[in-house]
Amino acid sequence: MPMAMNERSRHERAVLSSTPGPFAAVQDSIERLRPSLSSALIVALFSPLGVLQSRAVQRILLATVLLDIPFQFGTHLFYSEEEAATGALSGLSISATTIALAGLYFSWFLTSFVSRNRSVRRRHIFNLPLVLFLAFSAVSVFVASDVSLAWYELFLALQLYLVYFYVANNLRSREDVRFVVSFLLTGCLIEGLAMIVLEFTGMPSTIWGLPTHIHLQTGPHDSFIRVGGTVGSPNETGAYLSLLLPLAVCLLFADITRRQKWLACSVLASGGMALIFTFSRGGWIALVLAALMVGFTLMRTRGMSLKAAVGILAILIVLYLSFHSLIAARLFSNDQGSAESRIPLIMLAFRMIADHPILGVGANNFSLAMLAYLTSEFRNGFLYAVHNKYLLIWTETGIGGLLAYLAFLTGALRLGWKCWQQNNGFLSMLALAITAAIAGHMVHMNFDLFRIGPVQELLWLLAGLLIPIYRLGEPACPRDGVFPRPAWQPQG
Numbered sequence: 065m066p067m068a069m070n071e072r073s074r075h076e077r078a079v080l081s082s083t084p085g086p087f088a089a090v091q092d093s094i095e096r097l098r099p100s101l102s103s104a105l106i107v108a109l110f111s112p113l114g115v116l117q118s119r120a121v122q123r124i125l126l127a128t129v130l131l132d133i134p135f136q137f138g139t140h141l142f143y144s145e146e147e148a149a150t151g152a153l154s155g156l157s158i159s160a161t162t163i164a165l166a167g168l169y170f171s172w173f174l175t176s177f178v179s180r181n182r183s184v185r186r187r188h189i190f191n192l193p194l195v196l197f198l199a200f201s202a203v204s205v206f207v208a209s210d211v212s213l214a215w216y217e218l219f220l221a222l223q224l225y226l227v228y229f230y231v232a233n234n235l236r237s238r239e240d241v242r243f244v245v246s247f248l249l250t251g252c253l254i255e256g257l258a259m260i261v262l263e264f265t266g267m268p269s270t271i272w273g274l275p276t277h278i279h280l281q282t283g284p285h286d287s288f289i290r291v292g293g294t295v296g297s298p299n300e301t302g303a304y305l306s307l308l309l310p311l312a313v314c315l316l317f318a319d320i321t322r323r324q325k326w327l328a329c330s331v332l333a334s335g336g337m338a339l340i341f342t343f344s345r346g347g348w349i350a351l352v353l354a355a356l357m358v359g360f361t362l363m364r365t366r367g368m369s370l371k372a373a374v375g376i377l378a379i380l381i382v383l384y385l386s387f388h389s390l391i392a393a394r395l396f397s398n399d400q401g402s403a404e405s406r407i408p409l410i411m412l413a414f415r416m417i418a419d420h421p422i423l424g425v426g427a428n429n430f431s432l433a434m435l436a437y438l439t440s441e442f443r444n445g446f447l448y449a450v451h452n453k454y455l456l457i458w459t460e461t462g463i464g465g466l467l468a469y470l471a472f473l474t475g476a477l478r479l480g481w482k483c484w485q486q487n488n489g490f491l492s493m494l495a496l497a498i499t500a501a502i503a504g505h506m507v508h509m510n511f512d513l514f515r516i517g518p519v520q521e522l523l524w525l526l527a528g529l530l531i532p533i534y535r536l537g538e539p540a541c542p543r544d545g546v547f548p549r550p551a552w553q554p555q556g
Contacts, residue, residue, distance in 0.1 A: 122171050123243065128164040129227060130247040133518050133525075134255040134304065135294050138162070142212070150431035151449025153217050153515045161521075165226050172234065189232045189531050193471035194524070198225060200465035201427045208426025209433060217428035220516045227521060228528040235532035238491065244529060245311065245494065246324070248522075249331045252308045256334030259293040259301070263341045288390055291341040296519070299512045302347020303519045305339040306508065307501045307526065310354040314497035317362065318490040329379075336383050343394045346511040350504035357500040361484070405446035406511075412437055413450040416459050424462040428515075433459075453509035476502055476527040483530055486537035495533050498526045 138159025147154035201218055208214040235241055281290040281298055290298040315328040339347055415437050425433035430449045450456050458466040480499030484492050514520060
C-alpha cells in the first residue's frame with residue numbers, strides 16, 4: 065500500500081511538471097522552498113530563545129526593572145479606592161517589572177541550561193532572614209480577615225524578592241555593578257527633574273496617558289505644594305531620594321570617569337532640590353544621618369577630597385538659601401496636628417499586637433483589623449495604617465516577621481561595613497553609601513508605613529547589590545569557583 069501511494073505521488077508530480085501553465089511553476093517553487101521553509105520554521109521557534117540569551121537583551125530587561133522603580137509603569141487589578149484610603153495595598157500589581165522579571169529569569173534558566181557543563185556551578189545566595197520574612201507573611205494569610213488583601217501584598221513581596229535574588233546572584237563583574245548604579249542614578253535624575261517641573265507648573269494626575277500617576281499634596285493652609293512625582297506619596301518619594309542621594313555623594317569621592325562624576329553631580333543637584341519639594345521631614349532626617357555617617361567615616365579612615373567636599377557643601381548651601389523660608393516653615397510651623405495624629409495609631413497598633421503577638425492579623429490587613437479596636441478618639445481623628453514600618457510588620461505578620469525583617473536590615477549593615485573594609489576603591493565607596501543609606505532609612509521607617517512598593521524594592525535591591533560587591537572585593541576566587549559566604553547569607 066505505501067509503495068502504491070508513493071507511485072501515485074510521483075505520477076501526480078510528473079503530471080504537474082508536464083502540465084504547462086502556472087501549476088508547474090508553483091509546484092517547482094514549493095519543492096525549492098520546502099527546505100527553506102523548514103529552516104525558517106525552526107528559526108522562528110527558537111530565535112526568541114536565542115534573543116533572551118543575548119547579553120544586550122538581558123541588560124535591557126534589567127534596565128527596565130531599575131527604571132520602573134521610580135516611574136511605576138503598570139496597573140492594579142481589582143483596585144479599590146476604599147481599601148487604599150485607609151492605607152492598605154489595594155489590587156494585584158502588574159507592572160513593567162513583573163514582565164521584565166519573567167524575561168530575566170527565563171533568560172537565566174536558558175543560559176544555565178546551555179552552559180551547565182561548561183562552567184563551575186555557583187552557589188546561590190538566598191538570604192535566610194528575607195526568606196523567613198516571606199514565610200511569616202505567607203503564614204499570616206491563614207489568619208487574615210481579608211485573604212485577597214494578604215495575597216496582594218504577598219505577591220508583590222515575592223516579586224521584590226525575585227529582584228533581590230537576581231541582583232545578588234547575577235552581577236559578576238564591576239561593569240555589572242556600574243551598570244546597575246548608573247541606571248539607578250539615571251532614574252533618580254529624571255524623577256528629580258520631573259518633580260522640579262511639577263513644583264513650578266503642576267500637572268494632571270497622568271502624563272500623556274501613560275500608565276503612571278503623579279502625586280501632589282498641599283501643605284498646611286495651602287502654603288506650599290508637596291510633590292511625590294511618580295514614585296508615590298511625598299513621604300515615599302522622600303525616602304526614595306534619601307536612599308539614592310548618598311550614592312551620588314560617595315561617587316564624587318570614588319575613582320570613576322568624568323561622565324559618571326557629572327551624573328553624580330546632576331543627581332545631587334536635582335535630587336536635592338526634589339527632596340526639598342517633598343517636604344518630607346523623615347526623608348530630610350534620613351539623608352542628614354546618612355551624610356553624617358559618610359562624612360565621619362571618610363574623615364576617620366581616608367580623609368576627604370577637598371574639591372569634592374567643597375562642591376557638595378556649595379550645592380547644599382545654594383539649595384538651603386534658595387528655599388530656607390519653606391524649609392523653616394515645614395520644620396517649625398504648625399503642621400495642623402499631623403505628627404500628633406499618629407500617636408493614637410501607635411497605641412492602636414500596640415492593642416492589636418497584644419491580642420495577636422505571634423501570627424499577627426494578616427499581611428496587608430491592618431486597616432481592616434483596626435476597625436474592631438476603634439475608640440472615641442478616632443471619631444474625628446486620622447484613620448489610617450500605623451505610620452511605623454516596624455509596628456506595621458509586627459501587627460500584620462507577628463513577632464517572627466518583625467525579627468526576620470530586623471535581621472535582614474542588620475545583616476545588610478554588617479555586610480556593607482565588611483565591603484567598606486575591603487578597601488576596594490569604587491566598590492567600597494559604593495558599599496559605604498549603601499550602608500549609610502540603609503541606616504538612615506531604618507530611622508525613617510519609624511515615621512512612615514512604607515508598604516511593599518518602590519521604596520521597599522529599592523531597599524531590597526541595594527541590599528542585594530552588596531552581595532556582588534562583597535564577592536568582587538575578595539582577594540581571589542577559590543579553586544572551586546565559590547566565594548566565601550557573607551554574613552547572614554545562607555548558601556543553596
